[in-house]
Amino acid sequence: MNVERVSVRSILTRTSGFLASVTSHSAQPYRGCSFGRSACGVGCYARHNRWITQGRPWGEFLDARVDADRSYRTHVARERAWARRARGEFSIFLSSSTDPFVPQERTLRVTHSLLLAMLDEPPDAIVVQTHTDRVLDELDTLRALAARCRLRVHLSIESDLDTLPGLPPPAASVDRRFAAASALKAAGLRVVVTVSPLWPIADPDAFFARIAACADAVVLDHFIEGDGSRDGARTRSTALPAAIAAVDSGANALAHRDRMAAIARRHLPDRVGVNIDGFAGRFGGP
Ligand code: SF4
Numbered sequence: 001m002n003v004e005r006v007s008v009r010s011i012l013t014r015t016s017g018f019l020a021s022v023t024s025h026s027a028q029p030y031r032g033c034s035f036g037r038s039a040c041g042v043g044c045y046a047r048h049n050r051w052i053t054q055g056r057p058w059g060e061f062l063d064a065r066v067d068a069d070r071s072y073r074t075h076v077a078r079e080r081a082w083a084r085r086a087r088g089e090f091s092i093f094l095s096s097s098t099d100p101f102v103p104q105e106r107t108l109r110v111t112h113s114l115l116l117a118m119l120d121e122p123p124d125a126i127v128v129q130t131h132t133d134r135v136l137d138e139l140d141t142l143r144a145l146a147a148r149c150r151l152r153v154h155l156s157i158e159s160d161l162d163t164l165p166g167l168p169p170p171a172a173s174v175d176r177r178f179a180a181a182s183a184l185k186a187a188g189l190r191v192v193v194t195v196s197p198l199w200p201i202a203d204p205d206a207f208f209a210r211i212a213a214c215a216d217a218v219v220l221d222h223f224i225e226g227d228g229s230r231d232g233a234r235t236r237s238t239a240l241p242a243a244i245a246a247v248d249s250g251a252n253a254l255a256h257r258d259r260m261a262a263i264a265r266r267h268l269p270d271r272v273g274v275n276i277d278g279f280a281g282r283f284g285g286p
Contacts, residue, residue: 001034001059001060001061001062002056002060002061002062003061003062003064003104004061004062004063004064005063005064005066005108006031006063006064006065006066007065007066007067008065008067008068008071009071010071010074010075011027011028011029011065011068011071011072011075011114012025012027012071012072012075012076012079012092013025013026013027013028014079014082014083015093017228018228018276019093019096020087021276021280022091022093022127022276022279022280023091023092023093023125023126023127024079024082024083024086024087024089024090024091024092025079025083025090025091025092025093025123026092026093026094026095026096026097027068027072027092027093027094027095027114028065028095028096028097028098029064029065029068029094029095029098029100029105029110029111029114030062030063030064030065030095030098030099030100030102030104030110031052031062031063031065031097031098032052032053032056032058032059032061032062032063032098033046033058033059033062033097033098033099033102034059034062034099034102034103034104035059035099035102035131035132035171036058036059036060037058037059037060037168038059038168038169038170038171039158039162039163039164039167039168039169039170039171040131040156040158040170040171041058041059041168042167042168042238042239042240042243043197043223043227043235043238043240044058045227045228045229045234045235046058046096046097046098047059047238048234049097052097062102062104064104064108064110065110066108066110068110068111068113068114068117069110069113069114069116069117070117072114072117072118072121073117073120073121076117076121077121080121080123084124089124089125090123090124090125091123091124091125091126091127092118092123092125092126092127093126093127093129094111094114094126094127094128094129095129096129099130099131099132099171100128100129100130100135101130101132101134101135101137101138102134103134105134105137106134106137111138112137112138112141115138115141115142115145116141118145119141119144119145119148122145122148122149123149124149124150125149125150125151126145126149126150126151126152127151127152127154127279128142128151128152128153128154129154129156129194130153130154130155130156131155131156131170131171131172131177132171132172132176132177132180133172133176133177133179133180134172135153135155135180135184136180136183136184139183139184139187142184142187142189143187143188143189146188146189146190151189151190152189152190152191152192152216152281153184153189153190153191153192154192154193154194154219154279155177155180155181155184155191155192155193155194155215156177156193156194156195156196157174157177157178157181157193157194157195157211158195158196158197158198158199159174159195159198159199159200159201159202159207160174160201160202160203160206160207160210161174161199161200161201161202161247162174164199164200164240164243164244164246164247165243165246165247166239166242166243166246167239167240167243178210178214181193181211181214181215182213182214185214185215185216190216191214191215191216192215192216192217192218192219192273192278192281193211193214193215193217193218193219194218194219194221194278194279195218195219195220195221195260196219196220196221196226197221197222197223197226197227197235197240198220198221198222198223198251198256198257198260199244199247199251200244200247200248200251200256201260204259204260204263204264205263205266205267208260208263208264208266208267208268209267211264211267211268212267212268212271215268216271217268217271217272217273217278217281217283218264218268218271218272218273218278219272219273219274219275219278219279220257220260220261220264220272220273220274220275220278221274221275221276221278221279222254222256222257222275223235223240223241224252224253224254225254225275226275226276257274261274270283270284271283271284272284
């Protein structure tokens with residue numbers, strides 16, 4: 001893993017495409033992701049973004065934006081004004097193409113400093129998206145921020161399976177991520193489990209019952225319609241569909257998502273979001 005300390009011109013990126021209906025801005029404390037060589041990295045859509053990778057292998061580089069907090073303080077007033085005028089509110093997705101709690105965060109503290117800057121100048125809303133229980137390192141900061149703006153933590157748990165045949169181990173085990181969801185919820189935070197991308201699920205009833213016990217809502221996001229490309233073409237070019245098919249050949253079709261959503265609704269009535277609607281906090285529906 002090649003870790004570099006870099007400067008960022010503006011940590012607040014105005015969203016476009018599918019993210020534009022979720023938040024007005026995204027913030028990436030890191031460029032690249034240390035979890036890129038774990039199970040989630042195989043189907044990660046960020047790995048296809050050449051602007052991010054600059055030709056480097058996904059999961060083998062991490063650019064730490066060590067002045068992210070300074071950049072936030074510099075640009076927040078202008079971006080808040082733009083967001084409220086153009087999008088109705090100033091909201092931040094942290095993060096869409098890295099994990100804010102990569103292992104290097106414990107020493108580099110880029111996300112931590114950025115969260116402190118947000119505490120001083122809070123957005124109207126923030127979505128914290130992660131694949132790891134390391135989010136608990138910032139429990140106190142997140143609680144303080146939740147007192148100043150609408151905050152929800154999205155914890156990605158793709159399945160009740162830790163990994164799939166041929167894929168590497170996960171960034172954090174399913175059990176550890178469920179434990180983190182429970183701890184966040186117990187601390188009074190709003191928690192959404194994002195089943196993204198949806199994998200085969202060994203025992204769907206038990207899985208969604210477990211989510212219902214520790215989260216406010218669940219999002220089901222199939223790579224078809226969910227990876228930003230037509231018919232999931234990006235993900236189809238990776239090893240993920242074959243790994244999914246090795247467990248459940250039907251799980252590569254949207255019908256799998258619809259079957260899982262029907263089971264999820266039995267356990268979380270009116271608290272199931274599908275694809276981008278779920279990420280945007282829009283639950284319920286057919
Ligand atoms: S943690 Fe997120 S950004 Fe990082 S490799 Fe996994 S899916 Fe991609």
